[in-house]
Amino acid sequence: MEHITVKEILEATGGRLLCGSADTPLDHLSIDSRTMKGNDLFVPLVGEKVDAHRFIGQAFDNGAAATFTSEHDVMDDNRPWIRVADTKRALQALGAWYRRRLNLPLVGITGSVGKTTTREMVACALSAKYRVYKTPANHNSQVGVPITMTEISSQDEIGVIELGMSEPGELTIIANIAQIQMAVITNIGITHIEQLGSRENIFREKLSIQDGLTEHGILFLNGDDDLLKKTTAREGFQTIYYGTGENCHYRAVDVHLENGYPVFTAVCGEERVPVRLKVMGSHNVANAMVSLAVASVCGIPMRDAAERLAEFTGFKNRQQIYHVGGMTIIDDTYNASPVSMKAGLEVLNSIEVSRARVAVLADMKELGPDSPRFHYEIGTYIAENPVDKVAVLGELAKEIARGVREQAPGIRVYEFMDRESLTQWLKTELREGDTVLFKGSNSMELGKVAAVFLEKQTTENGV
Template structure:
């Protein structure tokens, strides 16, 4: 991350700095096990833990500064920033930190395929740019701010994933990141027990637009009937992708080669490309098309797109094919949804 002073951090979160001293912070963490010398430890209260119980351990492990809620008793003279809510302060800090970087930022949400699309997009963009991406599925109100805070001056573009369980969650994440490009992969039935209908899921996913300006670009799966219905309804420029012909980024002549991967042709507004994905499953074509749409928005060439696309073969425990005792297993066990399990069966 870009180094920040304790005073700057305090101002960013509208906090109260106690024992003021010019401390340089080079890392921010909520986990005492990952602290390095010169770190800021933010004491977050979760469902099953409270970081305030680990302040003494944080100091021992190298934290130079702690951020705690008002009223917290500290073990001795510890440089600290007091705030009303440390979780909200984490989001505020990430939001202000994001403003320090005039870089294109893409954000991805959807019912399934978010992480795969994020990884595939990052691989494509890496053929030209130094890319920062959110770690694993760091896609909530804790993980996403922490990912933002790992950006540095070397990064030329950033890709973040946004998840949700209900309303007003993605809007919070979008306001933190202020994406230039937003991607919605699809609308399934994940979290329908909380939201009641796919129309409500659409409403929740569209919160990703709340942190964008009208100059942004929205990339949507045009093969999804609810998303395709948004044509000409959004204030931002909109690009649709899919395997149905009437798309801005259209895949055709798809040829699955089993475990080897998938060959396909892609027609965009500027190119007609023959491409290959070194991963099984036609569903991966949709994830790739989202990445291609973003890549063309960022002026990448056909050769760069090909190179980046072929560099990523997939992730462990996400439709990975494994063999044991002569038997092949499809491992899609990481946070699988009905739609992703169906895709695994289709492979």
């Protein structure tokens, strides 16, 4: 936050100052009482299991300058305590108020799969001309987005904001806070189908990103997605399609992989630009095309944006490739869905190996009552795109193993229910020349298994 005091916080939230000075300067928001950046406003959130009001004292001990509270009426303290009816709603009101103070345009990214990679690639393309702010880490929720708004500085010229959702109505709330000028929907998958009930419901919820589009806003849609390619933006907004189909305004042609890396030609009207990526997998072609589309709309020549994209090498736990002890390790453990798991397997199969390809796969979460079927279909996919060995972790992942055994009995399959047993098996099984994919939902903590084999890392080639 820039040039903010408690007085402005009261104006933004309608809160009441219980004690302390209204002239106290504030530079940051924090929801974690253990970490303060300096002159923080602590926001004690009330969760299902923990009420953070009990950590207000700890927050002050760690350097907080002020705090919200919805549980105290009279205080005797020199530091500002701001009484609000609901700390979460006060945080959102503050985020929306701060956004109104900002003049820069924002790009909002949502979708079932690939939001974070798309965010990073769009930001990379825009950096060809602008100073770009982008959502840190995974701050894409009703709590994360308002905090993100307050971290944008007056020096930033454009922002790329990730907008997530896991329940009905959530995207409308955070889109209204962000007030974006451009909205991107990457795809409509089945992530969070457990909460939303059907892919059609997910589709409707994703379209609610338009609730936060400002006048004359632009909606970028994946023209290869079976639902999105039939969709147009609401009246008053422009629709731009991207992908590989003839219906796309920004289209990739002559797409092929060279040792796993996508190479293609980006086409818009009469313009044709060669593109070569340093991130593996054909799924990144769509991410690149929307990045070029957004950059072009923002006044950046496609060729300049493509040159920046050629420098993008990905980031931790998302299809990062490491060369360790003669092995190639693909760390794709940040999260998993059927679409992203197939993409990871495609990358595994695209790498030339001297010994064996090994797929280490864990449960995919939040897929609803059809979850066993979705896991079994991954086994079918492996049978059609065979690897040498498959190791699965978790109850649901047993269905992957069953699918492989029934469809391709020649592939060796191993099942584990705990990380320790899996790790010990890998230590005895893996050899120089192997290529190993680690892929599963974040809650399965498969990244901890991958980390064991990355400790002796000697060379990194990120993708």
